[in-house]
Each structure stands twice: as structure tokens, then as C-alpha cells.
Amino acid sequence: MPVLAAVPVPDDFEVRTNATFEALMWALSRPGTVQALPVPGMAGIAEALLDRECRVFCEDAALADQIAPFGALPVPLPLADHAFLSLADLERVVQVLVGADLYPDEGATVVAPALFGTGQRLRLTGPGIETATEIAIDGLAPGLWSLRAARCRYPAGFDLFLISGTEVIGLPRSTMIEVL
């Protein structure tokens, strides 16, 4: 016989997705800071955000199988509102949805693996950053940032989450990125 708890207790799913969202929220609010995800990898992000209302593109077949139960419709990249892909080559990036001035919310959320602390140094400015901040990111295609600048004509654009294990860095379209 199930009983009604006097104090509501979240189940594991709720705890996990709530913590994942909080990490994503602070990552996007403070671009360049490293936030901690409760579970490593990209599937946890899909679990916190995706359901049958979403159209998803997933490059990696194993990950696609993992996120299939969440119910998002698998679509080609130019139709996807959420994209899980590798940014090691650029041909995908030109297909990512950026929305429009009229509908900025149609810009996609892109989740990609990367390495933090080594490689290309970047200087970030914009909302969420008091003056400027510097980060180093590796594992991405060299021309990515100039292509992003060309495609993200604010307020149109896509929002990027870079994942390394349980670490996430958010780069919203509002962030200006200078390649050092």
C-alpha cells in the first residue's frame, strides 16, 4: 500500500535531472565557467531536457540508442532543435538551426564533447561575464569560432554546451568569442 510522505522526497530521476539542469543553467549564465554535471556524458543532458516535443539529431549511434527512450523524434540536423554531435569537423556546423530575428528561440541547443584547459585559448565577453574571461578548449575544429561568428547573427544563433566527462561549459549565442 503506497503512503503519502509527509515531506516530499525526490526520486533519483528527479534529483539527477534537476542537478543536470542547474549545471546547464549556471553554465549558460556564466559562460566560460566549468560546472559539474551529476552524471558524465551527454545522455544525462538529453534526459533532463528532451521528450516527445523535441526533434533531435544524434551523430553517435550508441548515444542515439541511449536517448531514444526519452521520445524525441530523430531528425536530420537541419531540422533538429537539439543536436548531439562532434565539432571536430565543420560540415555539421553549417547545418545547425539558428532561428531568426523573429523567432530567436528556434536556434538549436548543441551539445558536443571537448577537452578543457588545453588547446585553443579564447577570450569571452558578453552577458554573464563581468569584464572578460579566458578559457582553453581542445578537440574542436580550428575554424569553428569564425564559422560560429558568421552564423550567429544575434539574436539568431545556436547555444553550445561543451562536455568533458562530468564537466560542462556553456557558450550561449550572446557570448562574443575572440580567438587568441
Added chain:
Amino acid sequence: MTIATLTKPWEAFSYGFLDASAKRELRRRMLKAIAVPGCQMPYASREVPMARGWGTGGLQVTLTLLKPSSVVKVIDQGADDSVNAASIRSFLSKVSGAAETWDTLAATLIQSRHRIPEERLRADQVLVLQVPNPEPLRPVEPNMSVARQMHADADYGRLWLILYEQIVRSGRIMQGASYPALVNGRHVMTPSPIPRWDLPKLHMAQHLTFLSAGREKRLYAVPPFTRVDPLVFSDVPYKVEDHAALTCHRSGVTGYFMNEIPQGSGGSVFELSDSHLGIKVIRRAKGEDVALGATWYENGKMPQ
């Protein structure tokens, strides 16, 4: 995929009242709202046990963020003890097990109607403002499709026209609350009906602010360290309410936003609008060990 994988054990209600799909939708919209500061993002706005227009938008954002370790403060016109604030706060703790507080310093999550606390918010705090009318262009353009196009074009000239007409008619800007502000140099937002006094608190703030309108089904955000510039003319500077010299008759503090209380004699006395700040000052005067946070305004002035 089997039926068993698609269902879950019986629960009396979802943790935090909202079901998982409502939370996922709000999460997606909240992320987009942060990515485009000040831009209104549509969302479905679920039913909550409260009438639309009484803070259901703020409530849904708060419910999405709640976890057992949250400490929630809810204010209504600056007061923690009004019926609306007390009811929302007790609902929030009842459905989540989160702690309740009146103290701005102790809160992790502050839901507010019409005021931003006088004590500075920290980087780890989230402010959720309830918004009755999220569309700054509604007074000049009732058609929301046209208003959307005006936002897309950053076509905000008619908002300046309203302010100009107020100056011509009355000699000064009469807009008391919901003063339109340009966010991140691109989108004009209405900051919800906070007084002019509170608007500078959003500019380059440490904390994250969500503004959510449940009846109008739109939410928007002001991330930390984001420019929030009230619309002004270069020769008519932005002016906050003339409260710097007023003194609270209960706590004796000067230099904050006050409520005016008319008296039978025809005069009026003033009391702190941020009621818990007043309570803390009074308790401190009685010798209790109460921590007062740094305030945005110092001696009635906002430091530049």
C-alpha cells in the same frame, strides 16, 4: 520498449508539483531565455492550484528549480507576511520539502512580486519575478504579431514617444513601475511592475533573474553581469523615486524605498517597503545578533 519502461511507481503527486514533462519544457525555455537576455520565450504555462494572474508564471519557474536543499523567500510588494506571499511560500515548501525563510541573506531562491530586496543578491541566488504583462510594446502595439516583428527589428521608437509625451504633458516622466529597459543592448523588456527604484539593481547584477508571466505564457531572463539600461533621453537622466530622505517610522532607517501610510490628521508616515529588512533593523536595535547584508543603495544613492 515495454509498458514497464514507460511507467513508474504510483506517487501521490510529482515532486515539486509539476510533472516531469512540464519541467522539461520550462528547462528548455529557461535556457533559451538566458541565451537571449530580455527576449520573451513562449511556454505552455501549466495549470497550478492558483488563479492565472496571481503569480503562476513565477511559481512554475520556482517549482522547476526547487530541490530539498533550497531555501525559499517569497515577497509581495516587499512583504513576506502578506496572504499571497505566505500562501505561495507554504505551497512551495509543502510540495518540495524546501526550507522557508524571510531573510534575503538565507534564501537561495527568491520569488517576488513588485519588489527586489534592498539587500544585494549574491551570485548563488536566483530571483524569480512574477510578471502580469511581459510585453513592453503592448501600450503602443496591441497586436502581438506586429509587436514580435518590432522586437525582431529592434523598432522601439514608439516607447520613447510615450516617455516624450509624458514629459510634454507633465513636465517629467510619469512611468512609475514597469519602466522599459534595454537588455544587452538589443531587446527592450518590461522588468515587471517593480518601481523605478529597483530597476538599477538588475544592471550588471551578480545574481540570475527570471521573469515569468503565467497568464501570458512567456518567460525571459536577465543573466548575471548583463547590461540593463532604462530608456532615457540623453538630456533627461533616469530618476528613481524621491525616497532617499524618507525615514521609516518603525525602524528609523533612512534611504530605502518606503510605503506611504496616510494618517487621519492629513499627513502621512512612511515605513520600509522591504519589510524583513525593517524587522532585522528593529531586532538588531534590541540587541539581537542579526546579520544585515550590504544594500544596493547606500545613503539613498545607488553607487555608479
